[in-house]
Amino acid sequence: MKVTILGCSGGIGGGRHTTALLVDDDILIDAGSGATKLSLEQLAAIDHVFITHTHLDHILALPLMLDSVGAMRDRPVTVYAIDSVIEILRQDIFNWRIWPDFTEVPEERPYLRYQAIEVYEPIRLGKRSITALPASHTVPAVGYQLDSGAASLVFSGDTGPNPALWDWLNHIENLRVVIVETAFPQDEHGIAEASKHLSPKLLAVELAQLKRSAEVYITHLKPGREQTIMEEIAQHASNDHQPRVLEEGRVFWL
Known part of the structure; x- marks a missing residue:
């Protein structure tokens, strides 16, 4: 297993990036600004995203990633989180006011699916x-x-x-x-x-x-x-x- 630190700062500025860890080529642990360092091809290869919590420095790249590469993929990205974190993502991020609800669009092949974990x-x-x-x-x-x-x-x-x-x-x-x-x-x-x-x-x-x-x-x-x-x-x-x-x-x- 290869774990690459894409971002690990508590903020931005001067080349700093917030939390994102790439596991092999297909898993992200959090999706802070560090994930924006990946190419389109690398982003499209991400099948699994594990979220620690919903503060922006840990999720800010997730909506943009789905929008950027969703059409390049043949299946949804699976976002894993505890129930209460998924609920915040549903209500406060992927709610059509902040960002589209990619569990619904495109209708024939949504870009996002959630999996609750314990x-x-x-x-x-x-x-x-x-x-x-x-x-x-x-x-x-x-x-x-x-x-x-x-x-x-x-x-x-x-x-x-x-x-x-x-x-x-x-x-x-x-x-x-x-x-x-x-x-x-x-x-x-x-x-x-x-x-x-x-x-x-x-x-x-x-x-x-x-x-x-x-x-x-x-x-x-x-x-x-x-x-x-x-x-x-x-x-x-x-x-x-x-x-x-x-x-x-x-x-x-x-």
Whole structure:
């Protein structure tokens, strides 16, 4: 399994792109602005999109992708999400006011179909397994475990303190990579708490719950504050885990 980081910033500007992970050639985990880096041919090859939550930085490319390549495909793109996330997409995005409802058009071959998923219940696509994991955010949200069989990568999605996530990770025997958000520097800790994101001290508390050995990467850093956040993370990190910044273009082989 090949996982390519298309976007991992907490915002845009200066070449930054928001969250999107390409799995092999046919799966997206979130569809932030990072997905706009793909060619038309690459976008047309996407059969499955797994959404963590409906904030714009995680879905903004999805409506445009469907409109751009839907006619190039012979079947709908399947969007996987928990029920409450699908309901928001139906009501607030694909509602004919913001964007066409591509579950209805074209009538003879719609561009979009939804598939509801449950936390902790894996979706198997060939030899690959993708499992929604709990997240604690201001809107309904999940993270995901990507499991090739040989190794697993876990993406926290947007989340504040989340003991259930670490409990699950501690039971993943083939855990290799953990991608976890830390959106705000310590001087904006109050904003992090209010918006259910992590700050460096909160991250240290979270990582103290991780009992397995794994590579830890930090995502969703606020633009212009990346260096400060990573320096503060290093100050508070334990010897057990030394988080590194996640960079666009990074490829993980699982």
